Amino acid sequence: MLFSSFSFLFWFLPLTLFFYFLPPALYKRLKKGNARQDGTLAYQNGVLLIASLLFYAWGEPLYLLLMIGVILADTLFGLLLAKSPHRKTLLTVAVMFHVFLLFYYKYAAFFANALGFYLQNPRLPLGISFYTFQALSYLIDVYRGEVKPEKNPALLGVYVALFPQLIAGPIVRYKDVATALRQRRHSIGGVAAGSRRFIAGLAKKMLLANSMGALFSLLQGRHGLSALGAWTALFAFAFQIYFDFSGYSDMAIGLGRIFGFRFPENFRYPYMAKSVTDFWRRWHITLSTFFKEYVYIPLGGNRKGVFRTVLHLFAVWALTGLWHGAAWNFVLWGIYYFLLLIFEKFFLSKLPPLPPLMGRIGTLIAILFGWAIFAFDSSTPTLSFAAMRDFLGILFGAGGFLTRADLYDTVRYLPLLALCAIGSTPLPRIIYRQTVFKKRRFWLSVSLPLAALLLSLAELSAGGFNPFLYFRF
Numbered sequence: 001m002l003f004s005s006f007s008f009l010f011w012f013l014p015l016t017l018f019f020y021f022l023p024p025a026l027y028k029r030l031k032k033g034n035a036r037q038d039g040t041l042a043y044q045n046g047v048l049l050i051a052s053l054l055f056y057a058w059g060e061p062l063y064l065l066l067m068i069g070v071i072l073a074d075t076l077f078g079l080l081l082a083k084s085p086h087r088k089t090l091l092t093v094a095v096m097f098h099v100f101l102l103f104y105y106k107y108a109a110f111f112a113n114a115l116g117f118y119l120q121n122p123r124l125p126l127g128i129s130f131y132t133f134q135a136l137s138y139l140i141d142v143y144r145g146e147v148k149p150e151k152n153p154a155l156l157g158v159y160v161a162l163f164p165q166l167i168a169g170p171i172v173r174y175k176d177v178a179t180a181l182r183q184r185r186h187s188i189g190g191v192a193a194g195s196r197r198f199i200a201g202l203a204k205k206m207l208l209a210n211s212m213g214a215l216f217s218l219l220q221g222r223h224g225l226s227a228l229g230a231w232t233a234l235f236a237f238a239f240q241i242y243f244d245f246s247g248y249s250d251m252a253i254g255l256g257r258i259f260g261f262r263f264p265e266n267f268r269y270p271y272m273a274k275s276v277t278d279f280w281r282r283w284h285i286t287l288s289t290f291f292k293e294y295v296y297i298p299l300g301g302n303r304k305g306v307f308r309t310v311l312h313l314f315a316v317w318a319l320t321g322l323w324h325g326a327a328w329n330f331v332l333w334g335i336y337y338f339l340l341l342i343f344e345k346f347f348l349s350k351l352p353p354l355p356p357l358m359g360r361i362g363t364l365i366a367i368l369f370g371w372a373i374f375a376f377d378s379s380t381p382t383l384s385f386a387a388m389r390d391f392l393g394i395l396f397g398a399g400g401f402l403t404r405a406d407l408y409d410t411v412r413y414l415p416l417l418a419l420c421a422i423g424s425t426p427l428p429r430i431i432y433r434q435t436v437f438k439k440r441r442f443w444l445s446v447s448l449p450l451a452a453l454l455l456s457l458a459e460l461s462a463g464g465f466n467p468f469l470y471f472r473f
Contacts, residue, residue, distance in 0.1 A: 001058045003251045004205050004460060012058075013255075016051040020044055020259065045181065048158050048259065055163040056126060063125040066101075071157040073097065074135050078149035078156070081142045091143045095136060102132050110326035121326070127167040129323055131160050133290050138174040140294055147175045155181050164255035168248040170266040171286035177261055184260035194257030196449050201250025203452040206459045208420050209243035212236045215413050216375070220391065222405070229406030230394040232413070234368050237375045239420040242271065245284070264289075271424045274359040275348075276340045276366055287323070291316045306346075314338050325377065329388065333373045340366055 001008050023040050057064045077094040084090050105128060109121035138159070141147045150156040158181060159174055219225060219233035249266035256263040266285050273279035280288050296316050302309040314335075321334020354362065372395070376388035393399070422428065436444045 001055060003248065004202060004456075006460065007058075009457075009460075012051075012055065016047065017258070019051075020047045041182070041184070044259075045155060045158050048162060049154055052158065052161040052163040052166065056161060056166065059167075060126040062123075066125055067131075067161055068157075070098075070101070070131070070135060071160050072153055074139060074160065075150065075153040075156050077139055078142045079151065081139065082149040087143060091139065094139045098132050098136055098139075102128060107322070107326045130169050130171060131166060133171050133287075134174070135160055137171070137290065137294060141173065141175055147178055150174075150178075162256075162261075164259070164261075165252040165263060168245070168252065169284075169286055170249055170252060170263050171290050172263055176264060180261050186260050190260065191258050194254045194259075196254070196445070197257060198251050198254030199449045199453045199456070201247040201252075201254060202456045204243040204247030204250065204423070206456040207452075208416075208423060209240050209247055210459065211413075211416055212240035212243065212420060215409070216240055219406070219409065220375070220387075224399065224403060224405075225391075225394050226399055226403040226406045227394060227397045227401045228410055229403065230391060230399075232406065232410045232417075233391075234372055234395070235417060236413070238271070238368055238371050239417070239424070241371065241374075242267075242424060243420065269424065269426055271364060271367070272360065272426070273363050273367075274356055275363055276337065276344050279363060279367060280337075280341075287320070291320060295319065310342060313341060317341070324374070327377050329373055329376055329385065333370060336370055336373055340370075 001012060003009075023043060053064060053067070056067055060067075074094075077090065077097075080090050081087055081094070105122055105124055109119040112119035138147070138150075138156075142149050150159075159172075159177060162172075165172060213236075215236040216233050219229050219236065222229060225233075246267040253263045253265070264286055268282040268285065270279050270283035273282055296312055299312045299315065300308055301312065317334040317338035318331065319334070320337070321330045321332070324330045324333070353359070369392075372392060373388065376384065376391065390398075432448075435441065436448070
């Protein structure tokens with residue numbers, strides 16, 4: 001079930017909110033912002049767990065038992081890790097359990113076919129890449145002594161299966177929500193702030209990402225595409241994947257705020273980055289943090305010499321590429337960023353720093369070429385390596401520099417492309433804060449989100465292009 005669907009917006013979410021905020025005692029807490037732990041919160045956690053399992057069953061009824069099995073197994077693993085004298089062995093078993101599940105469902109067929117053995121890929125469980133990483137972070141943090149093991153499988157189930165961030169993150173560490181599971185604050189202000197954030201994410205998804213996705217699909221499949229059309233398509237894909245994924249992250253963060261959770265930020269204007277390193281501090285922040293905390297640093301980070309540092313970076317970026325999908329273009333995409341970061345770390349860092357504008361332009365060009373690799377999913381016949389090669393050639397003029405059709409579509413979408421470019425900067429947020437919050441214009445704080453919601457619903461009613469790129473991960 002997508003957040004940007006009528007079934008979620010008009011059935012699932014309203015019913016969940018109704019039952020979540022049903023207890024009369026809660027209204028006093030909403031007014032006072034009371035964070036007391038009582039039966040009301042236990043009831044609300046129960047509502048969230050049932051709603052999350054129903055949400056999962058809606059899209060993956062066959063894998064609901066797998067999700068429940070993971071929750072029960074991790075409860076047991078956590079308790080054993082806290083008490084057993086063989087903690088390291090137990091952690092290895094727990095990690096291998098999750099790696100096996102992820103490998104079987106996502107990568108077994110990919111590697112078998114690469115070795116010449118035919119194996120049909122099983123249907124991928126919804127959100128397995130996200131909830132596997134969350135479960136692993138919990139188990140490793142218990143092993144490190146950073147969190148106490150959760151004795152209540154229902155509470156751990158809320159953490160693992162929580163529907164706002166189940167299918168697309170952010171990847172939330174258990175210690176970030178452990179307190180909120182037992183004691184969290186609800187208030188009218190929090191619900192309002194969460195609602196505004198959710199609507200902002202929905203608008204980014206429906207009004208910007210979907211339009212850019214339709215433009216990319218139109219252009220990349222066009223016979224006789226010119227350089228102008230290819231560059232327009234590349235910018236369209238860059239905007240699509242940013243507003244698609246960051247929009248979903250905004251919706252997840254907003255929903256979490258409504259239910260009293262504070263999820264970490266996942267994007268921080270990545271196209272404003274001054275370097276590739278800076279880009280990965282801004283793009284899918286929780287994934288970068290996971291690989292840094294649980295792969296790069298445990299391997300030794302940069303503390304064991306240049307060769308080991310390079311080896312550790314290669315491991316991280318090969319895994320980052322594979323995490324995004326079982327296809328060679330994702331592996332190539334990870335290696336591409338590995339090479340860029342090595343070049344930046346060991347060569348560019350020795351030179352005088354570039355002016356900020358030049359740094360941003362150079363970084364953006366590098367990012368765009370990365371998206372040219374990412375977009376052509378080699379597991380899809382129409383988006384093969386051959387198509388990627390041809391597209392890269394067209395970018396440099398192999399198919400001519402201009403056609404009438406490409407010029408028409410570029411000019412037709414130019415206002416929306418410009419709007420996406422502005423929306424990728426902090427400018428809209430700055431203007432909103434200056435004109436609405438600082439001047440306390442309540443009518444604007446209500447009317448602007450309402451207008452965005454109505455426009456998003458109108459776009460949804462039109463039944464147009466509405467995929468979600470990260471749904472398959």
